[in-house]
Amino acid sequence: MSGIHKRHWPGDKDRRALALHCMMGNAAYWGPIAARLERRVDLSAFDMPGHGRSGPWTDQPGGPDFHTAVTRIAASFIDRPLDLIGHSLGATVALRIAVAAPDAVRSLTLIEPVLFAAAPDPEQAARDAALADLLAQGRAEDAARGFIDIWGAQPFDTLPRPAQQTMARQIGLVAQTEDTLTRDQAGILRDGGLESIDAPVMIIAGERSPTVIHRIADALAARLADVGRASVPDAGHMLPLTHPDQTAGLIALNLDRI
Template identity: 25%
Template sequence: MAEPIDLWPGEPLDLGGGRRVFVRRDRAPAHGRARPRAVYVHGLGGDSTNWTDLMGILHTEWAGEALDLPGFGHSPPPPGGDYTVDGHAGAVARLIRSGEEPVHLIGNSMGGSAAVRLAAEHPDLVKSLTLIAPAMPDLRPRPVPYQMAASVIPVLGPAAYGLMQRRPPEVRVQDMFATTYHDPSSAPTRRVMEALEAARERDTHPHAETAVLRSLRGMVAEYVRRGRRSLWRQAAQVRCPVLLVYATADKFVDPRMAARAARTFRRSRLVLMPEAGHVAMMEFPERVGREVATFLRGVGSGGPGRTEAAPAAAASAGGVPRRP
């Protein structure tokens, strides 16, 4: 991996209606050519810095904007404490409408869920959709997701989560890399120190625990939602081209869901990354960057259509995943 780059600069942005978010933007390259917009949406417990390296790889061709979702990072809580997937998707939609649209929308985990809802309900805002380990409903038991879901149990759950958050920030950061990376020892020292600084900063925000717990509650609600607004039904309604990036060592999102996702999204390309964890764009930014760049160039040239087993995806994944 190349030497980690500096964090992209950011500033607060007023989205109207009492909503403010912190947005990081990349710097335009020297050639000065117009670049299509790419908007990045992080997952639960993350922030805009999760996209630093991927934005750096893609910024020569696409103008990157990564927001801290309401209540996360440097963004203040949302009005009324709305941490639902609808609330997060609404914040992203407002950000998109603040500039040129439609955009290339890129989401990870919970950010992927919000991106799916936005793309299904506001297709005019989304030119393409890239989903990295999207948190789509899956009720099959897995240890880490079930432990997280237990945090929303009234009284006991928040109390247990609060105790975990009172561990030293060094322990929490170590645990974060252990659960989100396949090989946590591969995390550059600079990124670990940035994560530690961010954890200490979060400890100064009284709303930080609330943001995680209520967002988690919103995700649980989506996992049991039925009807026309269920996320899988909305996935089938997405019209734009979709790049799906799953990882074989993901402790949060079962990689077996990749096959269902490839069948459900009508115009999808699937990449299954071996020996990668939940935040592949952080663990392997160059590999993810190559796939995303190839995909976005295809969208810009008028493709791609639906591919059941895209050659590039099969090559990078070691084959197409079996049907779950």
């Protein structure tokens, strides 16, 4: 794994925050969110391996899986309690950190967490099986198309050709996270784990997101001690990108709860 590209939006030096992006995204989309937070937090982010300006991901024999590697990178930013914000895959990393080290988190904002193990869903299982089948056939672009048409901000075929090619290269990472997201290999849902988080939590979903997202939010909220819920009207999975005003407003609301 090569170097990790870090991003920083200055703000209140006494209130540090870390934002974690989604699969096939990059940390740049936190810029509009940071601007709307108006320097109330000192916000850092990074491009995950194989994303944005970071180096490629290389799966090393005996090394950490992708989700674990990203979690370790995120944890390296934490030297005192901070506000943790995550979207999609990034939200599952944020939740994994909060379960492992509740004292490290001042507030936790989970945007569309894709921890499918929390709410097993036949439609999602079918999507996972279709993705695996396309990858086994070497049809990476078709696999990326199927993924983005469900989880992206716009249909795959409307994206610029370079973006399509990048996503086709990245799509294998989606399959590599299945053990954690679908089978909870990391033990995020272990007994007493979610219950140990005493920081204020906000779970945000897009109104038009797949049903499984709302079921995951229900399952997580039922086990959290201090949790708020929000659904953004007319938004889908990529609401930090498509609805930055509403997303930043809800993040700010959670920041104000501590």
